[in-house]
Amino acid sequence: MTSEKYPAALWQNIPADIHRRLHHCLDQGETELSHGGDSNVFFRADDVAVPGQRLARLVDIFGKQQVPLTLAVVPAWLTETRWQRIIELCRRNHSLWCWIQHGWRHFNYETQGRKAEFGSSRSFSQKRKDVLTGFQRLNRLLGDSFTPAFTPPWNRCDSETLKALKELGYQALSRNLGAQPPASAALTEYPVNVDLHTRKERDGESGWQNFFKELRKGLGNGFCGIMIHHQLMNNAAFDFLELLLSELKRRNLPRLVHVDTLLREGYVVKS
Numbered sequence: 001m002t003s004e005k006y007p008a009a010l011w012q013n014i015p016a017d018i019h020r021r022l023h024h025c026l027d028q029g030e031t032e033l034s035h036g037g038d039s040n041v042f043f044r045a046d047d048v049a050v051p052g053q054r055l056a057r058l059v060d061i062f063g064k065q066q067v068p069l070t071l072a073v074v075p076a077w078l079t080e081t082r083w084q085r086i087i088e089l090c091r092r093n094h095s096l097w098c099w100i101q102h103g104w105r106h107f108n109y110e111t112q113g114r115k116a117e118f119g120s121s122r123s124f125s126q127k128r129k130d131v132l133t134g135f136q137r138l139n140r141l142l143g144d145s146f147t148p149a150f151t152p153p154w155n156r157c158d159s160e161t162l163k164a165l166k167e168l169g170y171q172a173l174s175r176n177l178g179a180q181p182p183a184s185a186a187l188t189e190y191p192v193n194v195d196l197h198t199r200k201e202r203d204g205e206s207g208w209q210n211f212f213k214e215l216r217k218g219l220g221n222g223f224c225g226i227m228i229h230h231q232l233m234n235n236a237a238f239d240f241l242e243l244l245l246s247e248l249k250r251r252n253l254p255r256l257v258h259v260d261t262l263l264r265e266g267y268v269v270k271s
């Protein structure tokens with residue numbers, strides 16, 4: 001059974017021993033990481049464009065902790081005024097932020113089955129046009145700050161979309177770990193495997209258990225992508241995010257990084 005109620009069940013009630021559980025999870029992740037292996041964590045915040053209070057609080061936390069953040073922007077929602085306001089919210093800390101492209105207008109075109117903006121219900125040319133229009137808008141508004149990487153809404157897109165991305169010269173793609181269909185080698189994949197705010201468990205404890213399992217696994221594998229939906233966060237979710245960042249930051253491992261750094265290094269996630 002699933003629930004689409006937000007904030008998700010785990011954020012209704014934070015367990016009293018959350019500190020201990022988080023330490024334990026991070027210790028386990030470090031232990032599972034084979035000796036000498038790299039360890040990278042990246043955070044990806046989706047559905048960015050409106051400079052509201054939650055976005056302000058999100059970038060404030062990342063700025064305070066000095067942790068890099070990849071932000072997936074919905075091009076159709078972004079205006080010059082909004083972008084100027086977002087830059088003000090991000091103030092200094094220019095190197096902390098990496099701006100990538102989300103779906104053109106985050107619309108579900110599928111009449112049945114799983115939601116998708118870039119699924120089989122639309123033609124290749126319609127999808128290509130949306131990707132290109134989004135690219136042009138972000139390029140115009142963001143200039144050099146825009147990193148040519150794409151995150152499809154709901155973490156899914158079809159092979160025609162992948163073909164369009166390749167043709168248009170995108171360099172990276174971020175979907176769920178193991179997402180299909182496979183992308184061509186020209187598109188480096190930086191997958192997410194941890195979901196903080198769109199979890200579907202009905203009871204909070206199952207949500208916490210699954211969250212810690214995902215986090216431990218990602219850390220143990222040496223690459224962990226953590227997905228954020230700031231619009232769905234309550235106070236408890238913000239408090240926990242701050243705790244998570246400070247605990248990760250306090251340890252020598254993992255390295256905290258954003259997609260632009262990974263791309264510049266030519267970093268490839270081992271499968």
Ligand SMILES: [Zn+2]
Nearest residue numbers: 046047153154
């Ligand atoms: Zn989204």
